[in-house]
Amino acid sequence: MTTQAAAVKGPASYFPSIEKKYGRPIAEWQQIVRSSPLTRHMELVGWLKAEHGLGHGHANALVAATLAEDARG
Numbered sequence: 664m665t666t667q668a669a670a671v672k673g674p675a676s677y678f679p680s681i682e683k684k685y686g687r688p689i690a691e692w693q694q695i696v697r698s699s700p701l702t703r704h705m706e707l708v709g710w711l712k713a714e715h716g717l718g719h720g721h722a723n724a725l726v727a728a729t730l731a732e733d734a735r736g
Contacts, residue, residue: 674731677724685717689725696729704730 671678678689685692695715701707704726711722 674724674728677721678728681717681721681725684721685715689728692725693729693732696726697733 681692682688696707696711699707699710701710707726707730708719708722711717711725712719715722717725
């Protein structure tokens with residue numbers, strides 16, 4: 664009884680609404696995060712909010728997912 668929607672948890676659950684609201688694919692947002700000289704989670708969240716107009720939850724989800732992906736290598 665597992666559906667794709669039910670399988671998506673955590674930060675990735677925000678991805679469809681981020682793409683719809685801001686008009687960029689998640690891969691592009693992740694590249695933006697990676698291109699920042701900032702490295703700390705909350706610094707990156709604040710930067711996305713200030714420079715790109717993202718809401719806190721969306722910025723937090725993008726940063727969390729990107730940093731986790733990078734940590735996995």
